[in-house]
Amino acid sequence: MDCGWQSHWSDSARFKLQPRRVAATTVATRVAEEMRCKVGEEVGYSIRFEDVTSAATRIKFLTDGMLLREALVDPLLSRYSVIMVDEAHERSLSTDILLGLLKKIRRKRPELRVVISSATLQAEDFLRFFAGDEVHSGGDGKESGSDVGRIISLEGRMYPVDILYLESPTEDYVERAVKTVFDIHTQEAEGDILVFLTGREEIESTVQMISERAAMLHPKAPALLPLPLYSGLTSEQQLYVFEPAPENTRKVIVSTNIAEASVTIDGIVYVVDCGFAKLRAYNPHTGIETLTAVPISKASATQRAGRAGRTKPGKCFRLYTQQSYEMLPETTVPEIQRSNLAPVVMQLKALGIDNVARFDFLTPPPAEQVIRALELLYSLGAVDDYAKLTKPLGLRMAELAVEPMMGKVLLSAPSFGCVSEILSIAAMVSLQGSVWVQHEGDRKATESARRKFAVEEGDHLTYLNVYQAFVTKGKKDPKWCRDHYLNYRSLLRAVSIRSQLKRYLERFGIQVDESLSSSHRQADLSKQPEQIRRCLTTGYFAHAARMQPDGTFKTVSGGLTLHAHPSSLMFNRKADWVIFHEILETGDKIFIRDITKIEKNWLLEYAPDYYRVS
């Protein structure tokens, strides 16, 4: 969408937390306006929880994830004659799957037009990907080769940006970034500054340093207003970066990668780029994701610099030498090559692609990662000995909008009599840690608020407790949430996710008895926690660990030392065997998150093959 049009609608798009979803709705609104119709008539949009289309709809804007869901019921996407894939150069997981799928569909539906919008750098790759197929299939009937595709260039409205490098490398880019900000402030013409750093901690301390030093500026000199920007902030906190700075004040936005592509801020004239970003990587041997700061790609550096040239000519200060720039990789490794592929493999199989290894990926993921994913799906019972999706379990798991392990838990729930509770837990876990609000400098208050909801057995039951309290006390009362340090918007989202998951289960013919979950059924409550913990074990047996006397955990094989994440109840409690939702390596420690106590023999009971005693 970076082809000059964006400025028209970014005004409404930029304020929201979910840029992809927002882009679909605002673009639809804009195009409907141009076509003088109402949204939902000739022009509509479709995003999770919201389908604003009708029989009259001719142009539909949707997220790529939504289109993949549609392909589950309409494998040839036969209702569309033209499909345009936007922002393809970002190479998100779902974009890559979609491109492979579209290429496959075009073999059966050559009349389908595919338009791919991408930064120029990668346009050739996309053309080669699709054209390669035309040439190949045109081998016996040459005529189909007549339309192999074209590259059309649309020049964006961009002002020139001067790039400046360091003459010698810096030891400490945070310190250097602060210095650069003040150099710009005292020596350059007016205009706001955008600083790219890697994470929350770095950003908060930089903001702190800038405001301390800014206080020492001459009282009559222009002021500096440093503002943090990262996804962990609430949307209210994010809003500040879009507000115009007060009179005689220059804004300095200190941001993660979120400002590189997802969020656009007008008025930026100077960019300071540290040259690093935190990226996810996945180790198929250990199944552990890492999250570490790595050098960015040239494409990324170009994108960052471009943020300075949106309103007038700008400058980009790179906190590295031109020599180090030359050594950067051209592009960032696509997500599909650095992710846990279990959800991808499951999705492809549900789309009828059984031989995932032979699927035509734009860039294939490492074979090891595919094998690892298949092993997990097999142990969950989602695929059979022939790696085919099982019926109904595997098929249903693929249809559910949750990861395979949680999908298995949801589908096991009826036999443990805890469907309602598991629905709430699944919804809460999918919020990915945004249940509690972050209060810097107020850790103790957050801690004690959290303790009020704590349940002895662990984080999952604590989530259930929070969810039940929210729907009875806090749903209509944002203040109740603030008082308890709970994220109101996140919890509302949990309610939507839960009702969507419930609809899926009901479509599978699973009855959801909501009366069991209400607090007046005290009699059931004593047995219920154990059933829930057993049920969780049926999906998360591969994520089991045992606490050591020193409070750390060891994996079942004993090879790895794990630490309870400080946000977990188990951070300062005793336990024996546990299962956990997530495992992540940051810095030099491996953390586990969302932890619940279990009994060792449950592992053998629910995963006899996985934990076979020889």
Next chain:
DNA sequence: TGCGCTTTA
């Protein structure tokens, strides 16, 4: 013992 880059169904 002390904390996660982003996005979506």
